[in-house]
Amino acid sequence: MVVQTPNGFNLDDTGQRIVVDPVTRIEGHMRCEVNVDDEGYIRNAVSTGTMWRGLEVILKGRDPRDAWAFTERICGVCTGTHALTSVRAVEDALGITIPDNANSIRNIMQLNLQIHDHIVHFYHLHALDWVNPINALRADPKATSELQQAVSPSHPLSSPGYFRDVQNRLKQFVESGQLGLFKNGYWDNPAYLLPPEADLMATTHYLEALDLQKEVVKVHTIFGGKNPHPNWLVGGVPCPINVHSTGAVGAINMERLNLVSSIIDKCREFNQNVYLPDVVAIGGFYKNWLYGGGLSSQACLAYGDIPEHPNDFSPEQLYLPRGAIINGDLTTVHDVDVRDPEQIQEFVDHSWYEYAEKGKGLHPWDGETEAKFELGPNLKGTRTNIKQIDEGAKYSWIKAPRWKGHAMEVGPLARYIVGYAKGHEDISDQVNGLLRTMDLPVEALFSTLGRTAARALESEYCGRLQKHFFDKLITNIKNGDESTANVAKWDPKTWPTEAKGVGMTEAPRGALGHWVKIKDGRIENYQCVVPTTWNGSPRDSQGNIGAFEASLMNTKMERPEEPVEILRTLHSFDPCLACSTHVMSPDGDELTTVKVR
């Protein structure tokens, strides 16, 4: 049966059903089912969050000053950004202001996370959807060297000997039977289009990126005291500054600041010489693969982040833009108010929750998290072994957040489209430059590769911003301002009996918000709406499909039994999860299984 959704998609659930199903538990564990028609086009997509994620309720009754430490453990990847969102929410509730240095250090940390996450995403989680490391074994090192020099003349690692060494190392690794990291690919699928030399170049950068990311995380260790799971503080940052010390434990001195500075420079070099040229080079071979746009051409949302001044989140003060685009109208960027009960609402008509009042959307401050697990009548399989979910009923642990009733895409592409539509100078320059270089129209942005490219541009932009805030921090310190925390309201006796607040960030994956209510010094209600909640949302009461679902629609699969295309597009969102894909034939038999990362 073909059904048209209010947000403009024709859903046809008659064809072969393909199921993507998870095995591990990371933020927003997801399963995805699609129907494919006779010609291999996806005509229906169903995204299911499969894990109860009750962080909200386990924070009840705890000290709000500790919430960051719990929220940091939600997720295996973007740990610090939850902590930052949490301290912002609590500060907002209690009217706590932070000093300028704390704002700079938090921005440096948050930007560092963006850069680290984007680089790791591209090279270690996403590249293998486009790059074939096995094919790299057939490359001619000399031709690879020529390609490298053509693509990025300023990158020093480009000699034929260098590529030969890497190729040998790769060969040994593969021959030792430890295909390990590369074991899940469909290396002979016709969807892979790179020549062996481009595969070798990109695989070599996979290794270079691994070495780099090891350095990048040191910034978190320096400012957060430890990594993984750095320390945060309501009222500022937990690291004192003492530039006159030489080795004081925990204090920030010049030696450490110099290390931060050198890491910032290294990342900028990598973005400039490796990451961006790779995206252009690899993207060039896939210019005709413009699937996966989904909601990006019609409904994008960004909260904005990276404030120039502490305690000022007004949109014109944010380097990463805030705004909402709806109905595909890029000429109007709406302002977003995360406090307005009419703007952001979560629906649970197709989610395994129950509200006191059915069919209603609730603003996160008034959010309810009561589980109600029930399966629809058209389910195939059993309760403990679901072959095919019934999307007509409740089918996800993810709620369906909507902005003024619209399903929205969040993430780097949404941020860049909002920024572009707003005429944000830096972002527009980057986007126009890239489109010119690649000889593509602006519509090419609305695609899987657009998402991948936006992330690379953002990594480059974040590097510049990081430098800006580093310089600002140094100037402040030179002027004698070493303050990093405001503890005037640390004591709960100074707090009002009841308070509520909201914290916003732009996580690498998109708009992240925590809403907190505090009563008698303890957390009364806590709600997180994470990027995967937006992107992975199920249908709502009106039947609008979510961003993951929309992005898979009308994609052509080369071989339905090898869902490379599904992986490409889902990976382009950098979903914070690992899944396993089961491909089902029309009668529900499993054809193949792959672990999706």
Next chain:
Amino acid sequence: MTDNVLILGIGNVLWADEGFGVRCVERMAQSWKLPPAVKILDGGTQGLYLLPFLEEADTLVVFDAVDYGLAPGTLKIVEGDEVPRFMGAKKMSLHQTGFQDVIATAQLMGYCPKTLLLIGCQPEELEDYGGGLRDVVAAQIEPAIEVALTKLAQMGIVAEPGETKSDLLADASIMHQAYEAGRPSEHDACRIGDDRFFPVAE
């Protein structure tokens, strides 16, 4: 020269017995004074972030909850080449980040520690978001630490009763006692899991 040893606990403390590894390193640091060549780290839910620590280490001792399909609370010790296999085998890796991939990556880059020791405990309950360690698993913390101490002793490294100060452990608010004491009741906080999607040992 003394070998550098990394003692690493991994897992998610928010997920009942998944927190075993992190609780082990926490307790070990509270009750033993380790020499400077031994680094003790709460790896939490992180993956690639752990690479720099692996690079520095000659010996890696990992505490983790591992589903071996044994009776709950059973300790199983795996060494050397077997470690990645056990951590990576289908339906065996319980924590979030694919630690087997971290080891594979370290191997690819040529900086995997020479000596590997996995001290795994069979969990009883994982489908309890916000819950704590079950008694049968908590009871294995001390024996698991004993295994690590024996390994250290074999290498000529002596730990004395006392305490190890480390910046690399969890924030006080999420340490075992504080976490348990502050937990809302099951009535207030639904803690069900979803067994349909969770790997069960065969």
